[in-house]
Amino acid sequence: MIARALLMLLFIALSVGGAQAAPTRVVSLSLCTDQFVLALAERGQVAALSRLAGDPHLSPFAAQAAGMPRHGGTAEEILMLKPDLVVAGGFARGRTVEMLERLGVPVLRLRSATLLADILPQVEQVAQALGRMEEGHALRASLEARYAAKQGGQRVGTAALYRPGGDAPGTRDLANDMMSTAGLTNIAGRLARRANGRVFVEQLVLDPPDILVVDSRRPDRPGIGQSILDHPALRPIAGRMREVEFPIKYWLCAGPGSFDGAEVLRAAALETKP
Numbered sequence: 001m002i003a004r005a006l007l008m009l010l011f012i013a014l015s016v017g018g019a020q021a022a023p024t025r026v027v028s029l030s031l032c033t034d035q036f037v038l039a040l041a042e043r044g045q046v047a048a049l050s051r052l053a054g055d056p057h058l059s060p061f062a063a064q065a066a067g068m069p070r071h072g073g074t075a076e077e078i079l080m081l082k083p084d085l086v087v088a089g090g091f092a093r094g095r096t097v098e099m100l101e102r103l104g105v106p107v108l109r110l111r112s113a114t115l116l117a118d119i120l121p122q123v124e125q126v127a128q129a130l131g132r133m134e135e136g137h138a139l140r141a142s143l144e145a146r147y148a149a150k151q152g153g154q155r156v157g158t159a160a161l162y163r164p165g166g167d168a169p170g171t172r173d174l175a176n177d178m179m180s181t182a183g184l185t186n187i188a189g190r191l192a193r194r195a196n197g198r199v200f201v202e203q204l205v206l207d208p209p210d211i212l213v214v215d216s217r218r219p220d221r222p223g224i225g226q227s228i229l230d231h232p233a234l235r236p237i238a239g240r241m242r243e244v245e246f247p248i249k250y251w252l253c254a255g256p257g258s259f260d261g262a263e264v265l266r267a268a269a270l271e272t273k274p
Helices: 002-018 031-040 075-080 094-102 116-130 133-150 174-181 188-192 201-206 224-230 232-237 257-272
Strands: 026-028 046-050 085-088 107-109 157-162 184-186 211-214 242-245
Touching (some): 031 046, 075 094, 094 107, 107 116, 116 133, 116 174, 133 257, 157 174, 174 184, 184 257, 201 232
Parallel strands (some): 085 107, 157 184, 211 242
16 A cells, blocks of 8 residues: 555656646747747746737737737747747748747647638647646637537538639638638639639639638738729629628638637628628
8 A cells, every 4th residue: 555655656756747837938930830839828937928929910810919029030030939839830830930949949830721721739739838728728619619510511602712913712722612611612623723823803703702801901001912802893783793802810820819710701702782
């Protein structure tokens, strides 16, 4: 009995000694990982976010990032912050990540998800690294429930996501999965004749989708590329092809905010449905 008790105490001591403390100086390296960190970390854990974290055009978590420190993305800046965890993902500088790892800085790398379902395990992956498993379980459960509620729902119609300059994400990326979840059938691949490509105005006139999903209109930053969305050739089919705006902040990065984006897109599409 005594021997068993001693073994149990030894086991507990080893377990406690081997447990990894939650990081207290977390740095998010890119706009995409900002979402995960802002959704899961305690505010006091965050040493810095990317410089774009507070841009409301690019980040669905811009409000949460208000007042938090930012960095420019160089290895030197990150090292000055003395992080005990760096979360890296899409749009992170590869050389910065490699240098940090060579110098022994703990780095959690996230792969860019192409499906909403792929984001769910990443939520728990980041939560575990942050020592916030309870919050991770809760967030995943919430996102899963919202995602499941959209599956098999009413189809709204055909659509194409059309960006300034004619770029149209096709059938192999997150935007396509978000459109499908919103009840839209993406035909951009058919129009561009490949998975991802460019769709010309003439193709939209000849084979218009029910809904033209547009993005990146920024009154504060007008550009020539935006004028193609107002091309006079599209006016005669205005009655057959409805326009829905889908802010890029919801689909530029794969993260918790992408689930909000699918709901925003579906609501907008249903609102314009005749």
